Amino acid sequence: GAVVSQHPSWVICKSGTSVKIECRSLDFQATTMFWYRQFPKQSLMLMATSNEGSKATYEQGVEKDKFLINHASLTLSTLTVTSAHPEDSSFYICSATGTSGRVNNEQFFGPGTRLTVL
Amino acid sequence: GQSLEQPSEVTAVEGAIVQINCTYQTSGFYGLSWYQQHDGGAPTFLSYNGLDGLEETGRFSSFLSRSDSYGYLLLQELQMKDSASYFCAVITGGFKTIFGAGTRLFVKA
Numbered sequence: 483g484a485v486v487s488q489h490p491s492w493v494i495c496k497s498g499t500s501v502k503i504e505c506r507s508l509d510f511q512a513t514t515m516f517w518y519r520q521f522p523k524q525s526l527m528l529m530a531t532s533n534e535g536s537k538a539t540y541e542q543g544v545e546k547d548k549f550l551i552n553h554a555s556l557t558l559s560t561l562t563v564t565s566a567h568p569e570d571s572s573f574y575i576c577s578a579t580g581t582s583g584r585v586n587n588e589q590f591f592g593p594g595t596r597l598t599v600l
Numbered sequence: 601g602q603s604l605e606q607p608s609e610v611t612a613v614e615g616a617i618v619q620i621n622c623t624y625q626t627s628g629f630y631g632l633s634w635y636q637q638h639d640g641g642a643p644t645f646l647s648y649n650g651l652d653g654l655e656e657t658g659r660f661s662s663f664l665s666r667s668d669s670y671g672y673l674l675l676q677e678l679q680m681k682d683s684a685s686y687f688c689a690v691i692t693g694g695f696k697t698i699f700g701a702g703t704r705l706f707v708k709a
Contacts, residue, residue: 514695525687526643526699575642579695589697591642
């Protein structure tokens with residue numbers, strides 16, 4: 483099956499710093515990538531949708547200047563949390579879909595990145 | 601608005617059958633997916649229904665009724681490892697996926 487990786491798997495940072503999270507599709511071309519945030523025991527909340535080579539589409543209430551998304555290639559998308567604060571501490575998960583996944587709309591999820599802001 | 605409703609918790613015993621229901625109200629609908637998530641892990645895809653009816657994949661089956669905006673996930677021959685959270689998710693335009701709040705399944709011996 484299709485594999486999506488994320489790096490780092492966890493990160494601890496000081497308040498006010500920026501953190502970059504990478505999402506890679508390892509064995510397929512991801513035409514669309516999604517970024518989610520999940521707080522403990524809650525659902526996945528879609529933050530933004532990114533298509534390769536174009537600007538990301540952010541969900542209502544998500545600050546585009548705080549959560550910078552770049553989808554520079556068909557295998558890589560990055561999420562940068564700028565000036566992180568403790569309330570940004572969460573589990574960030576990316577997913578990807580390619581042309582093959584569109585047969586059943588399957589999204590392939592990365593393992594997630596746990597961000598803790600002190 | 602967009603909303604998905606599913607029970608918050610279900611408890612069942614090993615070997616039993618459990619059904620997790622999902623009703624939805626969304627603007628735009630292409631299909632209903634189900635995902636499993638163990639604590640600390642990422643969601644894994646279980647099934648997708650684009651058309652009305654039942655889809656079967658091993659011990660798991662999923663059903664959709666578009667006219668009723670309703671679907672369910674059926675898990676048979678429950679095993680302890682099935683203890684996890686199960687999310688229904690609606691696929692809307694642009695492959696955007698809206699997730700339900702999740703159902704925590706506890707399987708007891």
